[in-house]
Amino acid sequence: MVTNAQKANGAGNIPLGIPTQDQELAVRARLTQALQMSLDPSEIISLFFHQIQPLVQMSGVLFKSATTKDDARVGRESLHHCDYRLTTDEGYLGEVIFSRSKRFSEDELARIEQLLSLLVYPLRNAVRYQTAMRLALLDPLTLVGNRAALNNSLKRELQLANRQHQQLSLLMIDVDYFKKINDDYGHHRGDLILCDIAKNIQSVCRSTDSIFRYGGEEFVVILSNTNSLGAEIIAERIRQQIANTQIFHNGIGINTTVSIGISTHNGENNEEMESLFERADRALYRAKQSGRNRTINSTVMPLFHQ
Structure with missing residues (x-):
């Protein structure tokens, strides 16, 4: 369903060539199949943009998803635009914005709205x-990557490091005395501590x-394009x-610490992920054994300890 259409450009120029009924039916059939x-x-947005050009010429399309931060854009933004909110029986899907240098006519706007009915459900399925x-x-x-995501990412990062002869570092982080935390405060509090630790790691790490x-x-x-010294600095942070972060439980502050092991791939010897x-892991074990x-x-004696 297309709702709350905003025709920001008004109604103006009549299109140079009005498609025949047969042409419109042919485009709709190709569009339905392509989507x-x-x-x-x-x-999906790119296919829609290119397939409808014979019926309504435009310079760009932007889709703003309601559920993710990943906008889908094709072409370029221009002065005149028309905006539509897309909804399904499951709720608000997002907003799609068409633009071009000339104003859209009323006939073109009506044609866009008809074509959008072909886009909504394929786009919903893709977003889902x-x-x-x-x-x-x-x-x-914790809403960080899981083990499957780790395997995929590390394999990709190792291939990239080898291809571009870049260094790549890995941190293994283990919460100290976590069993005692669960025993003393319960598993629910232990879960909250894991979430807090994940947030603390994210707050220190770089966007890359x-x-x-x-x-x-x-x-x-995974620290891409990071040498051993850089990895040590980030790990210590x-x-x-x-x-330095204290979590409160029934008015009592809980202090947690972590031990961290580091390994660095030099980008030269095609080292395997394992x-x-x-x-x-060996460096992490030494950190645990050392207090x-x-x-x-993994390649030097500890530089940071307490």
Whole structure:
């Protein structure tokens, strides 16, 4: 359903060529078929934009999804535009905006609204699919990436590091004495602490870093294009941020700490994912054995400890 159409440009120029009924039917048939070929919202918008050009010429289309921050844009924005809110029986889907340098006529606006009826449900299916895929790669508790997302991302980052001869670092982060936290305060409080730790890691990391829950009380951070020293600096910031954060339970402050192991791939020897993990895990084990609440690099002695 198309609702709340905003015709920001008024009604003006009559189109140079008015399509015949046969031409319009042919375009609608091709459009219907094309929109069934993809479950990518950006591709759906692109297909729609190119297929309707014989009926309504325009310079650009923008789709603003109601459920994600990923806008789908094709072409370029121009002076005149018409905006439509798209809704289905499941609720508000998003807003689609058409633009071009000349005003749309009333006949063109009516034609756009008819064509939008062909777009709504393929676009809804694509958004629904992408949302499901995104949720399948999130840890439901902490809302960072899950183990499947970690495997996919690390494989891709290693390939990129090897191709571009860049360094890549991995942090393995484990919450200290987490079993005691669960025993003393209960599993619900333990879950809240894991969520808080995930937020603290995100607050310290850069936008290019990727954060995952590896399992239980363990997290992994992928630091792309980051050498060993840079990884140590970020790891220590994470350790300090968590150590300095206090969570309150029934008026009692709970302090948590983490131990962190670091491994760095130099981008030259095609190291396997398992080897990078193993080196970070050995460093994490040394951090635990050395007293916890510390950062240890797999290639050097600990630079930061407390």
